[in-house]
Amino acid sequence: MRPAGALPALLALAVGVASALAAPGAAARQASSDAPAAADARVVFPASVQQGALVIGKVPPGSRVDYDGRVLRTTGYGSVVFGVSRDAAGPLRVGVTAPDGRRTHASIAVTPRDWPMEHVNGVPPKTVEPPPAIAERIRREQARVTAVRVRDDDRADFARRFQRPVEGRISGRFGSGRIYNGKPGAGHSGMDIAAPTGTAVKAPAAGVVTFADPGLYLTGGTVVIDHGHGVSSNFLHLSRIDVAEGDRVEQGQAFAAVGATGRATGPHLHWGMNWFDVRVDPLLVLERP
Structure with missing residues (x-):
């Protein structure tokens, strides 16, 4: 498997320039926190991302941002986030309308x-x-979990760097195909970390608990934490x-x-992440600069 590397260097566009991202080499700092110092009049997105990435960009505060048919929420300092699915193909197109009405587009390649x-x-x-x-029980339980992923809270907990919820060996990776007892199953939707039963699980980022149930049929004890703007961890x-x-x-x-x-063969933590209904790779989120 090709290793999941850190996001490429970010490229900046001056607002109002009706073109794609600037030529490679015009690097800009990746914003990992939503702070006043980060607010400026540029549009900043990665030039390229991997499948399964969680993309955080910067736009002028007050801008309207649209991606994949959805108008994205922006923070007061201009941070915006969206997820790239496991099977996404580029280029991705992000539209930005500045407060003065000028329109900019960013084109993002997908690796x-x-x-x-x-x-x-x-x-x-x-x-x-x-x-x-x-x-039928499984369908009902999955519908309950899916329902909490539609939240679009204005909290910006997603903008801070994430940390591992538990230390241990990575025993399963996001996106891999799964064959259970010789029978094909769905692709793996998260990251498995092997650890002894009873090991404390810690929040990788701040948020609000939107789901907690100790007895789901397939996933057992299950918790969902919402980090704002559609980003959640399960x-x-x-x-x-x-x-x-x-x-x-x-x-x-x-x-x-x-x-x-x-459905588990031994003690481990499955940590998954979503942007609404789009599953993203927690390992890429951890590696974000």
């Missing part, structure tokens, strides 16, 4: 990645081919949950414990 196949054996058969009644297979829906958590705060609940 494809190689997705390996992972064989997962020893999974309980009833979780691989569930009977009809269980399949934590699966937990043995214990120490927060409730509506709680605010700060970065580094312990809120749950590693387990092997749901």
Whole structure:
């Protein structure tokens, strides 16, 4: 698999220039915090991104930004975020209308990645081919989780650098194909970190708990933390949950414990990330400058 590298150098455009991103070499600083010093009159996006990336750009405060048919929320200092799916093909087009009405477009290339196949054996058969009644339960539970991902809160917790929720060996990577007990399954939607049962799980970034349930059929103990602007983290297979829906958590705060609940062959944390319904790679988010 091609390694997931850090985002390429950012390129800047002067607002009002009706062209694509500036030529390579015109590097600009990646903004990892939403601070007054970051507010200026430029449009700043990466020249290229990998599949599965979470893209954070800068626009003049008060701008209207549209991407993939959606008008994006912007922070008071001009930060904007969107996700790139596992199977995205470029170029991506972002439209920016400045407060004075001038229109700019950014074109972002997408670097494809190689997705390996992972064989997962020893999974309980009833979780691989569930009977009809269980399949209906799974659909209901997945719908509950999907429902909390439509939130578009104005909090900018996503703009700070993320940290690992638990230390340990990466035992499963985002995007890989999965074969459970010899039967093809859906591609892996997050990052698995092997750790002993009971290991504290800490918030990778601040946010609000929007979902907490100790007993989902496939994912076991499950928590979703919303980081604002459609960005959320999900934590699966937990043995214990120490927060409730509506709680605010700060970065580094312990809120749950590693387990092997749901469809799991051993204790580990599954950490997934979304931008609304688009799954993104937590490892790329960690590697963001």
